[in-house]
Amino acid sequence: MSRVNVRLWVAAISAAFFCLAGTPARGQDVPALPVRSTTLSNGLRVVVVEDHAAPVVQTGVWYRFGSLYEQPGKTGLAHALEHMMFRGTPNISASGLDDIVAHVGAQMNAETNYDYTHFYFVMPSDKVSIALAIEADRMRNAQIAQSEWRVERGAVLSELDGDASSPFFSLLSSVRAAAYPDSPAGLTSLGKRNDVVGATANDIRKYYEQWYAPNNAILVVAGDAAPAAVFAIARKMFGSIPPKVLPKYDSGRPAAAHGKTAESDFPFPFEVVDMAYAIPGDAERGEPEMSALAALIANQRGPFYRALVETNVALAVMANADTQLRGGIMHVFIVLNRARDAGEAQAIFQNTMDQLLHNGIDPELVSTARHATIAERALGSDSISGVEYLVGYTYGIVRERVEDEDQRLQAITPQSMLSVAREFLSAPTVVGHLRPSDKPPTGSSQKSTSNATDDFSARVPSGKIVVPPVIASQMRVPTGAHGKLLPQIFHLSNGMTLAVQQRTDRPTITMRGSISAAAAFEPAGKAGIARLASDLANFGSAQFAFDAQHKTIDDLGGQVTLGQSFEAHIFSRDLERALALLADGEAHPTFPERYFAQERDQLAGSIGQEQNISGQAVQRAYLQLLLNANDPALRFPSEQTVKSISRADLLAYVQNYWRPDLTTLALVGDVTPERARAAVEAAFDGWRSPGATPPAHEPDLPAAHAAHAYVGTDAGEVFIQIGQPVLARSNPDYNALLLLNEILAGSGAFESRLLNEMRQKRGLVYSVSGKIDSDRDRGDMTIVLSAAPAKVESAVRFVRSQLRELQRHEVTQTELVDAKARASSDALLAEESQAGEARQLLDLVRNNLPSNYFATLADRNARITPADLLRVAKTYLRPDALIEIYAGPPGPWSEHSLFQ
Template sequence: MKLPCTGLAMALCLVLVPVAQAKPVVATVPASVQAGPCVEGVCEYRLQNGLRVLLFADASKPTVTVNLVYGVGSLHENYGETGMAHLLEHLMFKGTPRHPDIPAEMQRRGISKNATTSLDRTNYFASFPANADTLDWVLGMEADRMLNAKVAKSDLDGEMTVVRNEMEAGDNSPIGVLMKRMRSVAFDWHNYANMPIGARSDVENVPIENLQAFYRTWYQPDNALLIVAGRIDNEQVLARVAAHFAPLKKPSRTMPVFHTVEPVQDGEREVTVRRNSDLSLIAASYHVPALAHADSAALTVLANVLGDDPNGRLYKALQKLKLTAFASASGETLRDPGLFTLVSALPKDGDAGKAAAELLKQAEAIAAMPVTDAEVSAAKQRIGNSVEKRASDVNAMAMALSEYQASGDWRLLFVQRDAIEGVTAADVNRVAAAYLKPQNRTLGRFVPTAAPDRAVIPAAPSIAMLVDGYTGSAPVAAGEAFEPSLGNIAARTETFIIGDGLQVSLLPKRNRGQTVILGANFHFADEQSVAGRRVAGSWVGPMLMTGSQSMSREQISARFDALNTNAQVSGGLQGAGIRLEGRRDTLLDALRLAANVLRNPAFPAEQFDQLRLQAITGLEFQRKEPGALASLALSQYFDPWPVGHPLHVQSIDESLARLKALKLEDVRAYHRDFYGTAAGEIAVVGDFDPVALKAELQSLFADWKAPKPYAPISTHYRDVAAKHERFTTLDKPNAVLLARQNISINLTDADFPALNIAIAILGGDPLKARLGARIRQKDGLSYNVGAGLSADESRTGRDDNGSLSIQAIAAPENMGKLEAALREELVRLVVDGISMEELRSAVAEKKVAREQSRATDEIIAGLLSDHLYYGRDMTFEAQRDAAYQALTVQQVNAAIRKHLKPEQLSVFVAGDFK
């Protein structure tokens, strides 16, 4: 079969075809046919079953062309079924019960025939000397195979190899291969990425049932346009069309609708093909609008201005100077946005770099050398000449009508012709600037390579061969059935103090795989001692794992791997920590290694420079990120601390300046002046030897006292007036909303359980909480919206710096609606309160969540550590569970009205609001 019109061939296949002004030949219409529009001698008719018919009478040539166009091409294929439209095109010549050998019957009648499959359509055309009997036979055959083609497995098996050979022939062509690869790179989602020939594996393996279903869906009268052109009598032809096609029933199925829109390309793309060949190619493709768009006419003229040989710009800049042996430009005119492509073939000894640079210059630097009126006039003349020649060829006219039908409607042929006549140089320069730009470009190179070094991916063996009879290794050591109730956790936990102030909780239990979790927090320094040294303090932690006095970063990592331990040694302004997730038999060795890393860091200079570069890069990145920008601005607005305070929120510029001024010696000095492990909390949960572990903890940590004793920095509630801030972050399609209201609340306050449940009802669950139900489920404005309560905690006194926080994302144009809905739900919560059903559901959810969390060793270890720090035990957790269960609607509503103030809510949004 003839290859489809793709790549450079589009320049020839889709040249606009006008016709001479002719008086419409209006036929007497049979009762089953409805007359439609007539344009310049081309008249449309429609049958009741949906078939559209175009008749174009031209008595000047004694020939007739029948062209049946189906609105199905590679665009309409599904995953795993590429190439089906083209494969089906082949099978349509395998006959029907009434016409078992269509090629032979055509040959006997002297009919010249072919068929093509493109991105948007498949067409079948036949040309023959004008003869009523032959025309009647062709119409009857086409009506028959529209619904009755065999599409049999036996035919598929034979024809599949033929199609595969056609595919192989196409792959011999350097330009064909390059264009195929470039399409797949240029398009992210649209099926224009796939050439009609399809993927080899799809063509070889498509089930016949899939192909038959594809045929039944698309080969129907309501998806077809029948074109008959040449020396015909319209009334007679229309009568024969009605006789053959009108009996075909209109299908009951609904035509599939394709809605994928290719997103805007967001940067230069490149693809390189290496194959054994003597031809080197350079090509560039740019996304351009569909045929129906007003810019399409100017792009057609631009393609001629650039690609004409010998008057085009590419010829003069590339071929004439012998940079390339051939160069052309063409634009696709399709139903959906397609590609505008420039391609050049290099001489065997050509300079690919110079050729590519000049090719791109001709496309992307038109503003520096604008297209002139003379160039546009000459291009329009050339197009017009081609139009006149095609108008005299009835076969060409029939084919042109099918292309424009595939692009939306056959009348676009005339609309586009007229639009081209009105194109000006200003139009051409405008579209060149709009579309031929680097960030819209896919650059392709075909590089001749005598022995391509490809990675052939072998097929996997049969899964059954791998798994049948497999028994595996010895089972992992089973653990005990530990009941994570508060009483059992308390009964199994041993708590004691090492030295003067290192508190320890040990919960030994037999775990599957003998796993164990260790968490250690060490405290030091006070507010006054760390003043002015915040940056250095924050940098000790990241540097700890980069090397010790005896081991490099790589050696530390490899040793923890050998011990089968996930390890983290960290540090901050007033504390350091160790987290180990390991096994019983390696816990002590891993703990010794972690202690050595914490106590004896090397602070290597090259690691410091590398981490600082990463941090600087990350800070610069935050400048244009909606989430980071809104979060920083919100934090700064609510920041109660003055400049210079250890907890002051720094701007990006402040952070960058202090980071760039930081010296490695400052980091070393901070570790020397403040670090110690004699005060803190250690919690260990899992499979371990308590006796051996106690001795090791005493040996490793008890004697290293911090030079400056620990005193926490107190935090307190501060009334902050409501504020609304909006930040524009260009080219960010997702906008971020962050909202906050300060609340005077401590975790131990009597109001906390009620208020925490209220916030869970407002925004806890992203789907069923009030914010989620309204903003995501009902209004469809946001994928993620939620609210949370932050409550302060303190070892002594009552720190009360709590807050309500709300966060959401949305498209920038929907952010106003989202904020309005969010505020409405918050006001509704305060005014109306909650219901008994909401309370029961939220309390039940909280109960399950708290109970399930205690089934995880890491959570238990964290709970034990918190209890040591705040001076609590499992009685506190039991009382909290009871408080949740005893909540009443009245208590929750009272807490809501006491603490939540919608008028005090500050909202910060960031996104591309242009």
């Protein structure tokens, strides 16, 4: 079930901004990345970062052309050009590109920012030449025809309109416009809608012909690749592309306004004040200090947190930079507590800032902020995707070495930080204000950044498949890459389960822990107690009171979160110290009186408001029809149930249900299994379980049954969710059912039957995808689609007809081979990061799977036949007993089932 937690929401917003503004890199004592580079005769720089931790590569092509390069009246076209790069060439059609990605088991994406456009593939490493062939072909031969633009313009406008439905994107847009009036920097990367509407393919092609050139780009390959081999492929693929004479571009810092305001009314559950400041860009003096100041402002031991959050004025305060190479905006978001005034919060923040600028900055907080900024960069480079992004942006866009920024960060002093703060943070450039409105949401976007980030792996393909023979022959050969995930699993003396995967590519460790729970653990009338306990666990424990807890986290320079689910992302040298913090936080949370009432009241106040977040009503309606009426999972928290929780209730809850015999810890990184086991045993040894282990299982789902519900919204299209119970994760038929789902709908794969038939051939839907969501106790299968009102009835009836078809006839061998490739690749690509591997380890243990489950997945899938899928379809699919949920404008679906 999806429930929104304000702290998780805040974390998600923060993470999105850090991805936008902070390029992760290495810390002072972290070994340099093994960067190798060469420059081709046409000016293309090729950079390889070799890392054999997983058989995966990420390739990236970075063009030094973004939205700031656009001319007046022709805005939004850098983003439009990004889209058109996926519309194909004479050699590889748009559908051909989708076909390649599906067969290879790759992911492809792109993003347009102020100063660059970035295209990237993630795929098994033995297919890297395919990615480079695609990139070289479209660097030279992009087919930007008016007929193709007529098709793609709808997608670009849909994205622009969808992002406009995001409350934070709306706020960011209005703040930018106020900060940089009459300047390209005053627009988001999506540009002006009218410019996109009026644009022609020739307008877009002009930008392509001017800026998309080898001497204005960098190619990065990170992961399981040898530099010499990549350089040879790059010379072959890109070497004959001629360079271009590039237009002149004014790269100066844009002039900012002063003392402006920006108002945004939106259906959003929280009121937000944005204290926005014009600041230096990523290539300018003062940028390192601004990065550290952002960390200082958000620090829970800092003056702003104490003045705003500890006084219950705000739920959160966070600072993030939305920057270009030159210029940008520092956003300080203050999420208000209910019934508190925006003017009050603004005055408190300004008074606190004035005191800091007058009295100076505590040297300890300066050291903490500097350390946190360096560590954030270093920890971000322990994934293949993180390395590719870091190296591409640093070498290709900023045009310096990773080490250069690290050295500037190390040089920050209290004096330099104070000087920069006084220069740029004395008064806000713009004060933004996001006010909740009562109008129902018309869209579903929760976008929180101002760049244009796309997901072309999930796009809707169209047209004829055209693929060159050389690529066709390569993509039909299954990957020879095999997953390396083979953990050691230990059952510790106190009942904990520990899973360890050693990888030595970076000196970091990711830990993810989970305490198994059942909804029935929450006492009657106390729904929400698990959420509250997890929130308050981060406010101190027996050996680490609040200040000590957060100072330890600051000293680690990592990320630590406590609660029912807990995690840490740290340097490997700090393993024992981080484990001491985790062990005490899980075994002995204190829920201090100082913070208890504050956190409980904040959670209670946000519960009712959360219902305005898009998708909550649909999910609740679905669960109410899927589960038995007395299922404990239907005990939804309310303001009343949360307010009824006492501190004694919390202490009793964790005493009974936070226990080592229900706890699993996954540990991935630069540590031997022996050291990991000894360290975890030592840290958690004092944590013991009282009495017999309570059964942390959920009740069985009822038999499949027909049911119907409708949720009215102002949206123009109808969102449909169709579902039924299926099987548990540990069922031997689980993998076969996953393959069946891939063939039917998958994640919207090009070859899936529903997308191919409903979108491509019949035009019934805008999108369609399917999902199996199973745990060790139970599972369900859902198909979600969106359609115009006139086509809803035909669409849902077609879905049922395809479910019946799967029960009548075997799938084709080609369909099954393609589905196996996608399923195996999904598991393989998860190994590109420590975090992905940690999630897989938890999946193994929580579902009682063998330790070699992922390592042998491809081999086990290879033995599944079309006859197996026919048997599974007949056993588990129930096309005459489906749950239907409709959301959108009224129609026949708002009154009754369409399967009648």
